[in-house]
Amino acid sequence: MITQRVDAPGRGGHDVEGLLDELYATPPTDFVSRREELAAEAKADGRVEGARQIRAARRPTLAAWAANLLLRSEPAESQRFLELGRALRGAYRSLDADGIKELSDQRSSIVSALSRQAAALAREAGHRLSGAAQQDVVSTLRAVLADQDAADRWAAGRLESALTPPAEFPSGIAATAEAPQKPTRAPTAPRSSRTRAKDELAKRRRQRQEQLAQARKAAAMADQQFRRQRAEQADADASLQQARNLHA
Structure with missing residues (x-):
């Protein structure tokens, strides 16, 4: 799910979405320390909700x-x-x-x-x-x-x-193959119906x-x-x- 933008850019010149993008491009070994730095930056800019979102970010696997x-x-x-x-x-x-x-x-x-x-x-x-x-x-x-x-x-x-x-x-092929229909005799359709x-x-x-x-x-x-x-x-x-x- 894509996080909604909730904060305007602060003094640091980056909105929270941009900070999160940067965070998830950070190697996992540096993720936690960088997360704390970015959260502190957002909080210092007055973006309390943004800081909360950043701190809630989970470190990705390699x-x-x-x-x-x-x-x-x-x-x-x-x-x-x-x-x-x-x-x-x-x-x-x-x-x-x-x-x-x-x-x-x-x-x-x-x-x-x-x-x-x-x-x-x-x-x-x-x-x-x-x-x-x-x-x-x-x-x-x-x-x-x-x-x-x-x-x-x-x-x-x-x-x-x-x-x-x-x-x-x-x-759509698997469903068709698993449940084959038995042939049934249908009433003869008018020529116009067969053409359509x-x-x-x-x-x-x-x-x-x-x-x-x-x-x-x-x-x-x-x-x-x-x-x-x-x-x-x-x-x-x-x-x-x-x-x-x-x-x-």
């Missing part, structure tokens, strides 16, 4: 902090990831098994790339993620793609713990095809962007290592 850091350090990529989630959720509701498998493969590739990027950001900030923490980041990103509430929570940038994705990606039914069926097919095309395009663009970022990071790492070797 994985949640890395996910928050990813959102704030890579806003453009994070926005594309959120848009990809919306496209995928829409597409999964009307795809067949083959279409779902194709998008699942792309989804896994993108989540893996973005989780490695979060780990790199955490490492640059002085905190290496353990295997368990890295898996929690993966879980959080999978949840963001699969669930709108999880996406909203991550987009707020103040996760306190890792998010858990649903057991299955949202889809065929038109409606063709319309739904076109909509499914358009949704699949949009999801494929979004996934391909996101994957291309992440691959380019990884290549740029590899070049930067190689240049840094070369400079270190020259000065060794």
Whole structure:
């Protein structure tokens, strides 16, 4: 849940929302001390309710902090990831098994790339993620793609713990497969009714095809962007290592 703005900016030039944003980008090891500093600053500015909100903030786990850091350090990529989630959720509701498998493969590739990027950001900030923490980041990103509430929570940038994705990606297929309808003999419909039914069926097919095309395009663009970022990071790492070797 996103905290409502209740205080105007004080003498320090920051409103409480800005202070909370800063706090949740602070490494967990420094969270408590920084929380007390920001709460004291808010109280000194006369923002008593704001100070209470800051003191009520809970320290995030290392994985949640890395996910928050990813959102704030890579806003453009994070926005594309959120848009990809919306496209995928829409597409999964009307795809067949083959279409779902194709998008699942792309989804896994993108989540893996973005989780490695979060780990790199955490490492640059002085905190290496353990295997368990890295898996929690993966879980959080999978949840963001699969669930709108999880996406909203991550987009707020103040996760306190890792998010858990649903057991299955949202889809209307499972319910249909679990409860097959027995064929029943329906009365013969007038020709005009049969024509309307065929038109409606063709319309739904076109909509499914358009949704699949949009999801494929979004996934391909996101994957291309992440691959380019990884290549740029590899070049930067190689240049840094070369400079270190020259000065060794």
